[in-house]
Amino acid sequence: MSSALDDFGGDIIEPGAAEYGSASRSLLATGTPARILRPKSTGDVRAGVRYAAEAGLVLSVRGGGHSFPGFGTNDGGVVIDLAGLADVEVLDGHVVRIGGGATWGQVATALAPHGLAISSGDTKSVGVGGLTLTGGIGWKVRKYGLALDNVAGAEVVTADGDLVYASATEHPDLFWAIRGGGGNFGIVTAFDFVAHPTTDVFFGRIAFPAAEVATVLRGWADHLRTAPEELTSIASFANPFAGGPEAPIEIQVAFDGDDEATAAAAIDPIRRLGTVVADDVTRRPYAETLVDGMIPPPGIQLVTRSAFVDEDAVTDALGILAEVGTSSGSPVIAVRSVGGAVARVPADATAYAHRRAELMVATTTAGPKPALDAARPALDALWGRLAPHVSGLYANFLSSATEQDVAGIYPPATYERLAAVKRRYDPTNLFARNHNVRP
Numbered sequence: 001m002s003s004a005l006d007d008f009g010g011d012i013i014e015p016g017a018a019e020y021g022s023a024s025r026s027l028l029a030t031g032t033p034a035r036i037l038r039p040k041s042t043g044d045v046r047a048g049v050r051y052a053a054e055a056g057l058v059l060s061v062r063g064g065g066h067s068f069p070g071f072g073t074n075d076g077g078v079v080i081d082l083a084g085l086a087d088v089e090v091l092d093g094h095v096v097r098i099g100g101g102a103t104w105g106q107v108a109t110a111l112a113p114h115g116l117a118i119s120s121g122d123t124k125s126v127g128v129g130g131l132t133l134t135g136g137i138g139w140k141v142r143k144y145g146l147a148l149d150n151v152a153g154a155e156v157v158t159a160d161g162d163l164v165y166a167s168a169t170e171h172p173d174l175f176w177a178i179r180g181g182g183g184n185f186g187i188v189t190a191f192d193f194v195a196h197p198t199t200d201v202f203f204g205r206i207a208f209p210a211a212e213v214a215t216v217l218r219g220w221a222d223h224l225r226t227a228p229e230e231l232t233s234i235a236s237f238a239n240p241f242a243g244g245p246e247a248p249i250e251i252q253v254a255f256d257g258d259d260e261a262t263a264a265a266a267i268d269p270i271r272r273l274g275t276v277v278a279d280d281v282t283r284r285p286y287a288e289t290l291v292d293g294m295i296p297p298p299g300i301q302l303v304t305r306s307a308f309v310d311e312d313a314v315t316d317a318l319g320i321l322a323e324v325g326t327s328s329g330s331p332v333i334a335v336r337s338v339g340g341a342v343a344r345v346p347a348d349a350t351a352y353a354h355r356r357a358e359l360m361v362a363t364t365t366a367g368p369k370p371a372l373d374a375a376r377p378a379l380d381a382l383w384g385r386l387a388p389h390v391s392g393l394y395a396n397f398l399s400s401a402t403e404q405d406v407a408g409i410y411p412p413a414t415y416e417r418l419a420a421v422k423r424r425y426d427p428t429n430l431f432a433r434n435h436n437v438r439p
């Protein structure tokens, strides 16, 4: 066994061990790694990184394990699974220190008794690490920005096994890069977030008939442009379990505040967009808005693609989506409102480059591989039509990791700056299982 592993005090799982089957896979991918390391401390993470570098093995870093391309596992390499580093500690001044392997469900539960929350995503089991390092679009995004906009600093183990603190004043280049550049620069063992006070929220779904998709979508996007930033929303349609092209269009709303009249003033214009066929918006604790992630049954794969839409392209993009979503063979379509606080952050303040986007569109196709292969031409055709109307790709909702994807995530100036930071902190590209920035 390598000398670096002599300093490793966590669990080591190898083929043949009882837990190997579950430990080797992430939520959406199977793998056959040679070793899964489960650190119990920052020192263990440092030893694990040194071991992977010395052994020259492919390294996967796993936070919550929800990556769509399956970055959290590999064949024949090492996985560093951070699930043991999941403490959530409230420090002074609403600063919350969160272990790099925590999930957003753990965070929401730990912060609720303090009346605090952090802008994150919509699912409990998603990891703080993966979601934050590439963005983080959740139910408070228009009011408090992306998850990464709320990071004040992070403890990072770099490729040589060193531990550094990245913030506005310490290693500012690294701090810039980890807010959008994904797992390219090291392993974050702890994030320091600035949390915000939270109350109950108004949350639920308002549904309209499929025939009204085009008008509802347009009216929804127009309303969100000027709605109070407390309101965040997702429009989804073409759900195969609810009728496919005939499925109602569902507008999920989250109003960040517990005053019923103010919430109604923000949400009611959506109710007036068409014929409401269901409405379950109620007041509830913020932590209860997060849902459990579903584990796909064996043999079922997910293909997700996403892109941003700026204001001038909204009409064309939504027109295409409404047409395709009400035709047979459509993927599930979800359109998330962004803007608000996200757009107020200067474009070069973080490595997340899509500040001008008003919407984020994601499509999902699920099924056994032959069904996905059969669905592919229609999916390609949809994205081909959308291409002239999108302004970039959202790394967190992409099943693929091609050069073209990386170019869509990082515009040239962002990529060049990221590559310079990569050369400084990971010159050998040890952290390569991601939407990779080459040193």
Ligand SMILES: Cc1cc2nc3c(=O)[nH]c(=O)nc-3n(C[C@H](O)[C@H](O)[C@H](O)COP(=O)(O)OP(=O)(O)OC[C@H]3O[C@@H](n4cnc5c(N)ncnc54)[C@H](O)[C@@H]3O)c2cc1C
Pocket (backbone or CB within 6 Å): 026, 060, 061, 062, 063, 064, 065, 066, 067, 068, 070, 071, 072, 082, 100, 101, 120, 121, 122, 123, 125, 126, 127, 128, 129, 130, 131, 132, 133, 135, 136, 137, 138, 182, 183, 184, 186, 187, 188, 189, 293, 294, 396, 397, 433, 434
């Ligand atoms: C059911 C589901 C719901 C989702 N909902 C949302 C949502 O509401 N909003 C949204 O924005 N996204 C959402 N996503 C997308 C999600 O943000 C990405 O899949 C993200 O990569 C998941 O992070 P993870 O830590 O769980 O995944 P992992 O697979 O563990 O991590 C992905 C990659 O991130 C890096 N990484 C993770 N943790 C660390 C760390 N501590 N240090 C360094 N690198 C690290 C590594 O490169 C790793 O391979 C959702 C995904 C799923 C499957």
